[in-house]
Amino acid sequence: MEASTWWWILAGMAVVAELLTGTIYLLMICLGLAAGAVSAHLGLGMPLQIVVAAVVGVLCVLVARRIRRVRSSGLPASADPAMNLDIGETVTVNQWEADGTARVAYRGAQWTAVLRAGSMPAPGQYRVVELQGNRLVVDKA
Structure with missing residues (x-):
């Protein structure tokens, strides 16, 4: 078999x-x-084929890592709108409980909402x- 086949x-x-x-x-x-x-199809020798494969492979990996680093938002997955489609949606809070939570209707179910640190509870x-587990962390809209 030819080298290019391998x-x-x-x-x-x-x-x-x-x-x-x-x-x-x-x-x-x-x-x-x-x-x-x-490079094998072009008739280069085996040492040059290995060098070409290594250089192209390493360059492609480095470019992919750079693109991935640039595209990452730096947010945790629980707060990243690209990862979690619930981020940015609005809910209506009718009443806050004494423990700082509220029950809200969202996506056809009852959820527990908690305030983001520094926010004041008001309907x-x-x-x-x-999202923290099954709790919605909310801030005034």
Whole structure:
């Protein structure tokens, strides 16, 4: 078998491994392996094929990490609107309890709402700013 065939087989195995693990980084390694296959098709020697595959794979991983770092919001998942679609929704609080909680109707069910630190309890409209387990952390809308 030709060297390019082995590179393509390795690239396919990396794709299968990525599908089993769900990480983007194996796809970046797969791009490096594909670059090794292309370099084999171009007639480069085995040492150059390995260098091309390694350089392309490492560069792709570094670019993916950089993009991932730039795109992350820095918020915990419980307060990140990209991760939790409840963030930013409004609820109506009719009455606050003495312990600082309230029962609110939200999405067809009764939820426990708690105030964000520093907010004053008063009946009215509130915006969901975070979820802590099954509690809605709310702030005045």
